[in-house]
Every structure is written in structure tokens, then in C-alpha cells.
Amino acid sequence: MKKRTTPKLRIKNLPRFILFSTISLIIVFSVLGGMVTLTSKLVIAFNSQREILQTAAVNSPETNAPKSEPIIMNTTTNQNTKAEPVPQTNDTDSLAEIKSRLRNGDTAGIKVVFLTFDDGPSEHTGALLEMLNEYDAKGTFFTTLHDNDNAKAMYRQIVDQGHTLANHTSSHDYGLYSNPEAFFADVDDLDQFQKTITGQTETSHVFRFPGGSMNSNEACAQGIVSRGWNYSDWNVSSGDGCAEPPSSDVIAQMIIEGCREHDISVVLSHAELKESSREAMPIVIETLQEEGYTFLNMEKDYSYPRHLEV
Numbered sequence: 001m002k003k004r005t006t007p008k009l010r011i012k013n014l015p016r017f018i019l020f021s022t023i024s025l026i027i028v029f030s031v032l033g034g035m036v037t038l039t040s041k042l043v044i045a046f047n048s049q050r051e052i053l054q055t056a057a058v059n060s061p062e063t064n065a066p067k068s069e070p071i072i073m074n075t076t077t078n079q080n081t082k083a084e085p086v087p088q089t090n091d092t093d094s095l096a097e098i099k100s101r102l103r104n105g106d107t108a109g110i111k112v113v114f115l116t117f118d119d120g121p122s123e124h125t126g127a128l129l130e131m132l133n134e135y136d137a138k139g140t141f142f143t144t145l146h147d148n149d150n151a152k153a154m155y156r157q158i159v160d161q162g163h164t165l166a167n168h169t170s171s172h173d174y175g176l177y178s179n180p181e182a183f184f185a186d187v188d189d190l191d192q193f194q195k196t197i198t199g200q201t202e203t204s205h206v207f208r209f210p211g212g213s214m215n216s217n218e219a220c221a222q223g224i225v226s227r228g229w230n231y232s233d234w235n236v237s238s239g240d241g242c243a244e245p246p247s248s249d250v251i252a253q254m255i256i257e258g259c260r261e262h263d264i265s266v267v268l269s270h271a272e273l274k275e276s277s278r279e280a281m282p283i284v285i286e287t288l289q290e291e292g293y294t295f296l297n298m299e300k301d302y303s304y305p306r307h308l309e310v
């Protein structure tokens with residue numbers, strides 16, 4: 001009897017067991033399903049977040065920089081490789097074009113400045129030359145005759161560094177204008193002296209009358225032109241001709257404003273002799289170079305402002 005009781009009980013409990021198992025399985029699968037769904041949602045959410053972060057990283061210039069570094073470096077390298085000779089070629093080309101335009105008189109909007117330094121050389125000429133060199137600017141030195149070792153070295157340096165060594169007579173004596181013969185002898189003395197000191201066979205043949213051509217006369221001016229020389233006055237003054245010149249800032253401003261009014265400016269200064277004028281020059285050059293002006297030395301075959309035409 002006992003033996004039959006147990007199977008009866010088992011058989012009796014079978015549907016409950018199946019029901020319990022089924023419910024358990026449903027619960028387990030539901031939980032698992034829920035977990036899978038949740039995990040999937042979390043993965044999707046994580047991926048989306050990562051995408052957003054990556055997009056932000058690409059768009060951000062700061063984080064973009066290191067990512068693009070090789071490209072930037074390559075670009076820089078390429079630019080350097082290509083760019084290095086390009087500006088030089090452009091500089092040479094544009095300089096040649098400017099000079100050609102000056103010779104042809106095609107000067108509208110050319111923005112050329114001729115800095116001229118009168119009455120030197122002096123013990124400050126070396127510093128002035130150094131400054132011009134720093135800015136790659138050229139100047140014209142209307143020298144008189146100074147027979148000392150420093151001056152002799154300066155006549156040579158002016159020529160060697162590509163500036164124009166020009167003639168302003170030996171003596172700077174206004175009295176000679178009334179005697180053209182004596183005047184030309186004075187001009188020739190300096191011309192010969194310059195040739196001897198510099199070793200040049202020919203000088204620049206660029207001339208400025210002491211006090212400007214308005215202090216000269218037609219006979220002297222005509223004589224200079226008849227020799228095949230050229231003479232120049234100025235259209236911009238530094239105002240440093242007086243005993244007490246203005247401050248360097250005032251001089252710089254005067255020159256800068258004066259140059260902005262002309263296609264071709266010829267700046268009169270005595271920067272080798274006057275400190276404030278000398279100190280104004282870097283301000284002038286820096287300011288005007290940034291505005292696209294070119295500082296050239298004078299040549300015989302350009303046209304210059306003249307107060308007395310012949």
C-alpha cells in the first residue's frame with residue numbers, strides 16, 4: 001500500500017510541478033530578456049554617446065590639432081619647401097619691376113621712398129648703415145669731403161652695402177654758385193676722392209646742390225645735367241636742418257605723413273649728424289614697410305623732385 005502511495009502522490013503533484021516550473025522558466029526568461037534589452041539599450045546609449053564625443057572631438061579645434069598634427073606638419077614642411085624660394089623670387093621680381101617702372105616713369109601708386117642722408121659721413125654713419133641693413137632698406141648718402149679714417153671706411157661701406165654714394169660737393173660752400181668753374185672743381189674734387197677711396201672707376205653721378213637747387217642757379221644746374229649727371233632735391237623734409245631739431249617722434253610722424261602723400265618720396269635728412277633724426281628712421285621704415293613702401297637707393301636714370309628745373 002505504501003508503495004502505491006508515493007507514486008500516487010507524485011502523479012498527483014505533477015501538474016503543480018509543471019506549472020511551477022513553467023512559471024519559474026517564464027520568470028527567468030523574462031528577467032533574462034529584460035537584462036538583454038537593458039544591456040542592448042545601454043550599449044546603444046554608450047555608442048551614441050561615443051559618437052557624440054567623437055564628433056565633438058573632430059569639430060573642436062583644440063582636440064583637432066593633435067589629430068591633424070601630421071597633416072599640419074606636412075603642410076608646413078611643404079610650405080617651407082615651396083615657400084622659401086618663392087618670396088625671394090617675388091622680392092627680386094617685384095624689385096626689378098619697381099626699378100623698371102621708375103626708369104619708365106610709370107610711377108602711379110608705386111610707393112617708393114628714397115631716404116637721403118646729407119653732409120656725412122660721420123662717426124654715426126656706421127650705426128645708420130647697420131639699422132638700414134636690419135630692415136633691408138637702401139639709402140642715398142649725399143656726402144661732402146671728410147678726409148679721416150672713419151669717413152674713408154664709411155664711404156667704402158656705403159658702396160659695399162649697396163647704398164648710393166652720392167655727391168654733395170667737397171666744401172658745401174654756397175659761395176661757389178656764383179663761380180661755376182670753381183663750383184665744378186669742387187664737385188670734381190669729391191668725385192675723384194670717392195673714386196680713390198672706394199676703388200670705383202665711376203661714381204653714382206647722383207648729385208644734390210648744397211641747400212638744394214633753389215639756392216643754386218641755372219648755369220650750375222645746366223652744367224650738372226650736361227655732364228650726364230642727375231640731381232635731386234626732396235619732397236619730404238625731416239625738419240632736422242635747424243639747430244634744435246624736433247623730437248624723434250615728431251620727425252618720424254612728419255616723414256611718414258609726407259611719404260603717404262607721394263608715389264615717390266625723397267626724404268631730406270641729416271641723420272648722420274642729428275640724433276633725433278637718426279632715432280626716427282627705424283620708426284619711419286618699420287611703419288612704411290608695413291604699409292607696402294619700398295626703400296630704394298637712388299640711381300642716375302630715375303626722375304626726382306627738383307625745385308629748379310633746367
Ligand SMILES: [Zn+2]
Nearest residue numbers: 118119210211
Ligand atoms: Zn647739405
